[in-house]
Amino acid sequence: MRLFSNRARPVHLGPHPVERLPRSPIPSAPPEAWHGRAFASSGGLERPEALPGLRSSVERYAALFSALRNGETADAQAAIPSDVQERSNNLKAQCSFVDADLAGIASIPDSAWAEGRRIHGHNLVLVVAIQWPRLPRAGDPGETWLHDARGAVAEMRAAEVAAVMAHYIRQLGFGAVGHAAGETDLDIPLLAILSGLAEVDAHGALSHPYLGSAYSCAAVSTEMELAPDQPLAPIGGGDRWRVRGLSWFFGWGGTRPGWSRLNGEHRPLHWGPYPMERIKRTESPTTLLTDKIPRVPKRAAFFARALAGDLGPKAQKERARFATKTPNVLAMVPLIRAMVPHQHGPVASDPTPDTDDPDWNADCVKAAAYFLGADMVGISKAPDFAWYSHDDDGSEITPNHRFAITMLIDQGHETMEGASGDDWISGAQSMRAYMRGSEIAGILAEHLRGLGHDARSQTNADSQVLQIPLILLAGLGEMSRIGELVLNPFVGPRFKSVVVTTNLPLTPDKPIDFGLQDFCEKCLKCARECPCHAIPFGPKVMFNGYETWKPDAEKCARYRVTNPKGSACGRCMKTCPYNLEGLLSERLVLWAAINLPFTRKWLAILDDKLGRGLRNKIKRWWWDLEIVDGRAVPPRLGTNERDLNFANILKPEDEKIAHYPADMNPSPDQQDPLPPDRKEGLRRAKEAETPEAALHRLRT
Ligand code: SF4
């Protein structure tokens, strides 16, 4: 939670107020004292023998990312600005987008190259820093799993960012190579000093005024011309408080506060950063689930249908590239693909002793997920209806795990503020969350298997489960008007989910009720702002056993896949009043929305009056580029430039929403294209059962 908004802070400056730190000019040759330094090592406690830790799984993922540090460079340079400062700002903003805590740029002196490893033409380096995650308090759940993995997690994340950034720069047509601990040609600590990401203290240790000494760095060497930063001016330890000041402590200007309480560090780690414990819990979800929810094959999902040609040749062609048609997205794809084979694997033969207490296990799992970077975690049973019936290849899926650990990854408020929701950054927002989710779930699942309990990560790239019912059952949100989206009180619809299914004994959480059904009744904003009128203005209906505002999934998928002036779409997410920045003032409004039902209609109106949902130009950090024939070029058909469209309201009787319930699905192994029967879909929507009728039917 922050006290001050960051709406006037450009994204390339990052979360810490680095621009306020004094710098010294770059010396012609680095001082001798700067050589031979190293970042602090993991710093864990002595490892108790009782349980294995998470560290080996983290290190395996770090090795996966480090192996992706180099690759092909696009054969033509993208049409990007020639101004080196603009280029540097773009790279730093992309670092911030993928959650680097700091980013700096330096020229590479000869002495920074390992002997014989100099890469011809690579004269500049982008250095990134990742802060070590917080450990559970002594004796708290998860301590024995995590205590020695702090440095390893930060090193893995730094390797991830370096691989992504190197791939991004290569997509722009410039040579670039990532360098991370264990797989580097460069003296990374020296370059961290030169780029202003570290200083040498009186004891010869490396540290930073905002991060202390608990952080890890990685680097990307490149031939792209950039504007180097200056090293930090020497600051005596006693002067740190003076240099950082009260503005840093309270987060003036929207920077990350130095006051640890505002960052939630007073809370037990397994509670997570958001006060979900204050949200009312219920025995069942706030929307009806009948006992007749059919299982569906993966072939029935509209993205799969587009790929199979059900939506026509144009959608089929675009489906193959829709999520990867910008360099920002493409930068993350190799990492996502590399993680897929590790989603499942061998299970240790005997369950580790002391892993039979479901309450304790649940808290340990949550602590581990937060430690790895999840924004929200909930646990539920994994009922049969949450499993797909058949896989992509038509083979049957047998539900084989009893529990689901569901995690939400925030797609990021800052970039969302700059975007229309359906311009050229939308796909990258999704992909970043998918990448991070795959990493967290993959490591967690591998760790649980190491404890002797079968577990599989269920990611966007390969999932055997439907995530919506699991988010709902895990108490992470309520069904919203957006329809195929469960909305969370603190991050709204602005997240992607990832799941670990497992047989580790766990205590499930309960569903939540924060008044969203009433709020969405009174607020039509997502329906009004959807570019293709896929979200209904009318009431909820029953669909495949769920009470829901049923969107037109065909229209939504077709728009996202074929969007000619952007990459994918998340405009409903952008414009929803629950798309919050995370400020104290917003918490007060949220409290009113939850506890004072009469305010809901007025809050929805106020949201519009305040212009929330408009684009904030200061946050627009990315370049509009489209990948065409392997090259990043200016978008051929331009860019969606949308703000709010107050007049775009339809009467429910005038809208054309089609429903395709389970009995209209293609068969699991349908090979040939099978166009959806839209006429029948429209008829089914008109005749959909109301929740009241379903309830009456179930009671009689
Ligand atoms: Fe509409 Fe875009 Fe949301 Fe789909 S993702 S419902 S097209 S706003």
Ligand code: SF4
């Ligand atoms: Fe509900 Fe309004 Fe958000 Fe749509 S925009 S999901 S109606 S709160």
